[in-house]
Amino acid sequence: MHLGLGAFARAHTAVFTENAMLASGETGWGITGVTQRSDTVARQLAPQDGLFTVAERGEGAAPLRVVSSIVDAISGRDNPAAVVDRIAAPETLVLTLTITEKGYRIDPLTGSLNLEDAEVRADLEGRAPLTAIGQIARGLQQRSRTGTGPLTVVSCDNLPANGELTRTLVHAFAAALPPAEAEPLTAWLDAHVTFPSTMVDRMVPATTAGDLDAVEHELGLRDEAAVVAEPFMQWVIEDNFAAGRPRWEAAGALFSSDVAAWEAAKLRLLNASHSLLAYLGLAAGKETISDAVAEEAFFTAARRMMAEDVLPTITLPHGLDADEYCAQVLTRFANPALGHTTAKVGSDGSQKIGLRLLSTVSGNLDAGREPRWAALALAAWMRHVATTPADQLNDPLAAELHAALPASGAAADVVPALLGCRSIFDAELARNQGFADLLIHWYTIIDTHGLEGLRKEINHG
Numbered sequence: 439m440h441l442g443l444g445a446f447a448r449a450h451t452a453v454f455t456e457n458a459m460l461a462s463g464e465t466g467w468g469i470t471g472v473t474q475r476s477d478t479v480a481r482q483l484a485p486q487d488g489l490f491t492v493a494e495r496g497e498g499a500a501p502l503r504v505v506s507s508i509v510d511a512i513s514g515r516d517n518p519a520a521v522v523d524r525i526a527a528p529e530t531l532v533l534t535l536t537i538t539e540k541g542y543r544i545d546p547l548t549g550s551l552n553l554e555d556a557e558v559r560a561d562l563e564g565r566a567p568l569t570a571i572g573q574i575a576r577g578l579q580q581r582s583r584t585g586t587g588p589l590t591v592v593s594c595d596n597l598p599a600n601g602e603l604t605r606t607l608v609h610a611f612a613a614a615l616p617p618a619e620a621e622p623l624t625a626w627l628d629a630h631v632t633f634p635s636t637m638v639d640r641m642v643p644a645t646t647a648g649d650l651d652a653v654e655h656e657l658g659l660r661d662e663a664a665v666v667a668e669p670f671m672q673w674v675i676e677d678n679f680a681a682g683r684p685r686w687e688a689a690g691a692l693f694s695s696d697v698a699a700w701e702a703a704k705l706r707l708l709n710a711s712h713s714l715l716a717y718l719g720l721a722a723g724k725e726t727i728s729d730a731v732a733e734e735a736f737f738t739a740a741r742r743m744m745a746e747d748v749l750p751t752i753t754l755p756h757g758l759d760a761d762e763y764c765a766q767v768l769t770r771f772a773n774p775a776l777g778h779t780t781a782k783v784g785s786d787g788s789q790k791i792g793l794r795l796l797s798t799v800s801g802n803l804d805a806g807r808e809p810r811w812a813a814l815a816l817a818a819w820m821r822h823v824a825t826t827p828a829d830q831l832n833d834p835l836a837a838e839l840h841a842a843l844p845a846s847g848a849a850a851d852v853v854p855a856l857l858g859c860r861s862i863f864d865a866e867l868a869r870n871q872g873f874a875d876l877l878i879h880w881y882t883i884i885d886t887h888g889l890e891g892l893r894k895e896i897n898h899g
């Protein structure tokens with residue numbers, strides 16, 4: 439079962455699962471996918487019996503492929519009780535998730551479930567659950583009551599220690615139920631459910647109408663659920679399963695006890711550079727990540743952020759060659775056929791920048807170094823927030839961020855105002871005047887000198 443049947447799940451998890459079946463001969467697996475916020479993907483897949491095309495784009499692309507591992511797709515918004523029933527069904531053994539960072543409904547101050555969230559509260563009060571964590575907890579509760587066996591919950595979102603985090607949130611939901619429900623559920627979770635962490639990697643942009651037309655042209659059929667993706671794909675999984683699972687290792691997945699290091703490397707090298715390029719690109723009117731990285735100064739900023747800010751502050755997993763990895767990341771970003779937009783990568787910044795950039799910032803500040811390039815990424819994000827009208831800012835905290843903005847658009851006013859957002863920056867970092875000055879420096883260059891100013895400062899700095 440998969441919660442969050444977006445583009446990524448189809449191009450990654452579904453492909454790995456089908457490949458595992460083909461390579462291992464264990465063909466009894468199939469995925470029930472749940473769309474979370476809209477019913478679009480469920481509606482697209484239904485008349486196609488769950489079949490959809492993966493169109494690889496870029497050097498080394500394989501021919502079009504029709505994937506058949508999704509056997510059912512349901513709209514969680516419209517059929518919440520069916521989601522609970524499916525999680526509780528005996529044939530469900532693994533529950534994977536790609537629900538985006540905001541889908542976890544984390545309280546930034548505690549790092550646990552946001553119990554003040556109205557949707558979480560409604561799920562706790564007993565409606566058929568609509569939040570992902572509510573669905574998981576209620577499904578597991580039904581499983582516990584019907585004596586159904588163990589299950590593994592596998593977060594595949596770009597979050598550090600995503601397994602441990604998901605465990606914390608599901609347990610927090612259980613603990614917030616009335617004691618007569620909380621105690622047996624918590625005990626059952628402890629005995630029957632595991633939450634392995636994973637690192638997933640494949641760039642999968644949102645499918646465009648042009649992509650669908652191109653697939654139709656190549657395939658000879660209209661596929662409304664087609665997805666495009668780069669050829670590269672990777673999955674590192676902690677081997678901590680409570681029940682059966684597809685033999686994903688037969689499809690190239692790496693089972694490792696070092697997932698935290700893989701996830702940190704990916705978030706802080708790849709995803710952080712992605713965000714840097716997205717916000718610099720947005721400031722310079724570049725529509726795609728490949729357009730942004732084609733700008734020499736932006737390429738240099740991403741390369742130097744990885745080399746000078748990230749690598750000195752991170753312990754890489756065994757087997758990962760830093761230079762090769764960073765070079766490969768930049769080559770992947772440059773894939774012009776992918777059309778990964780700066781707007782998509784730059785969306786939900788309040789949910790992403792902390793995870794991607796702030797460990798790098800604190801690691802450098804603690805070592806007495808300036809996090810020069812990570813500060814550039816944060817300043818570019820701040821300017822994006824300050825110059826995008828609230829109703830056009832694609833971010834769940836758009837209203838809060840805009841409420842914090844001062845009347846003056848000057849860097850010296852905007853930077854401290856956004857540093858004051860406690861859901862993103864902690865008080866100690868916000869008080870660090872040297873860091874604030876670095877942000878103000880970059881913000882001013884972007885705001886008053888534009889691309890030419892950035893080129894000068896990055897190339898000669």
Ligand SMILES: NC(=O)c1ccc[n+]([C@@H]2O[C@H](COP(=O)([O-])OP(=O)(O)OC[C@H]3O[C@@H](n4cnc5c(N)ncnc54)[C@H](O)[C@@H]3O)[C@@H](O)[C@H]2O)c1
Nearest residue numbers: 442443444445446474475536537538541595596640641642
């Ligand atoms: N696209 C990629 O390149 C990529 C690569 C690696 C990891 N991921 C992970 O997968 C996630 C989804 O990416 P995608 O490309 O499929 O995006 P998408 O927009 O195609 O799909 C997002 C899915 O998350 C669900 N969702 C959104 N907000 C939610 C909420 N508040 N509560 C519950 N569910 C919610 C949506 O309904 C949808 O099913 C990313 O956020 C990331 O963590 C994506």
Ligand SMILES: O=P(O)(O)OC[C@@H](O)[C@@H](O)[C@H](O)[C@H](O)CO
Nearest residue numbers: 638639640641642709712782783
């Ligand atoms: O998926 P998002 O929107 O959370 O983040 C955008 C990208 O940085 C991300 O999806 C990468 O493409 C991906 O993590 C590559 O594996």
